[in-house]
Amino acid sequence: MRAAPWHRPTAARHGSATPWHRPVRLSPSDLLRLGLIGIRTRRMRAALSALGISIGIATMIVVTGIPASSQRALNAELTALGTDRLQAIADANAAEQGEPASFPPESVAMVARVGPVQAVTAVANTHTVVRRSDRIGELDLSGLTVLAARPNLLDVINAKVRSGRYLTAATDRFPTAVLGSVAAARLGYRDLRPGEPPPLVLIGDRWFSVIGILRTTPLTPDIDRSVLVGWEAAHSQLGFDRRPTQLFIQAHEAAIEDVDAVLPATISPQSPSMVLVSRPSDALAAKRSAEATFSGLFVGLAGLALLVGGIGVANTMVISVLERRREIGLRRALGANRGQIRGQFLTESIALSGLGGLTGIIVGVLATVGYATYKNWPPVIPLNAVTGGLCGAVLIGVIAGVYPAVRASRLSPTAALATT
Secondary structure, three states, X not given: OOOOHHHOOHHHHOOOOOHHHOOOOOOHHHHHHHHOHHHHHOHHHHXXXXXXXXXXXHHXXXXXXXXXXXXXXXXXXXXXXXXXXXXXXXXXXXXXXXXOOOOOOOHHHHHHOOOOEEEEEEEEEOOXXXXXXXXXXXXXXXXXXXXXXXXXXXXXXXXXXXXXXXXXXXXXXXXXXXXXXXXXXXXOOOOOOOOOOOOEEEEOOEEEEEEEEEXXXXXXXXXXXXXXXXXXXXXXXXXXXXXXXXXXXXXXXXXXXXXXXXXXXXXXXXXXXXXXXXXXXXXXXXXXXXXXXXXXXXXXXXXXXXXXXXXXXXXXXXXXXXXXXXXXXXXXXXXXXXXXXXXXXXXHHHHHHHHHHHHHHHHHHHHHHHHHHHOOOXXXXXXXXHHHHHHHHHHHHHHXXXXXXHHHHOOOHHHHHOOO
């Protein structure tokens, strides 16, 4: 028997489904408020769970930030020691019979034309004796070397003046001298006092005024044991022939091996075998080894920290589903579908991990900056660690919340409500 027209659903007569037959879609804001219910009502458990993920993310920031800060300080120290520098020395054993072990006068200009070379300078052994007084016999030697030097020497070898000043273009032609740290100690000079007449040293049979004393130069210990005079002054006063015996080269670090390979033929095209070029310093190898070691350490510790944090969030969400079965059953009985239940618990897991991630980033950044400042390192916070930490926290929330969300959505209303 056909039902009366008034028994039919009103919407059926109009050819459309009733509004209460349509699945209700939650807006993102409603879904977020729903997902935060568990966090607000169980604050202590949420805080402990967020603490776990915070520790994981903070650990990732710290284990990347602190080694990065240390590495930057190490790089600066190694660079100061000369990882981008080479030395070329004239080999006396390879020099021809009777010929001095020296380079052509134009060798400095030739090396400067090499593309990756940033700076080049030269020194030359004048083969003269230095004494503090003419009352000291010529055979009573101090073991010091008198070197003709150019004004840009300190910039290339990264040396500093301890007292007084260095040679300049203005003093290059005058009988002035600068002492290395060891040379100053052996000659009995500690520091130069401003306003007082400069002390004198006897080089050969000429008196030179001491205008500066250098600090110790770890890169070039030979400079510490030398007395430096101007290039032109050495020529006019000491009979120097303007032929360098040692070159100092600063080049781009990435091309240091290539520069090393072409230096002998560039410095002395006729006798490249007499050119001894120092290999890139051991500090360069240590620097590259440290970079590789630090990179592997970053990946391992960060992955372990994220794994621990993810396990903590997953454990919290599973327990949350078990404790809230009656709530799930009531919501299902009131019309919530499985997708909404999944969305609720998945949102809660993501929010929990996100809050923990933000807290961990703040703690990690503060810890890194504090420790780097304590160690006098330049603080370095890798941007990829910060963004990766936040994205990793969200990803952990998704992964850790999938199983509990699916499990919650599969609970039948009757079974869930029957739970005591």
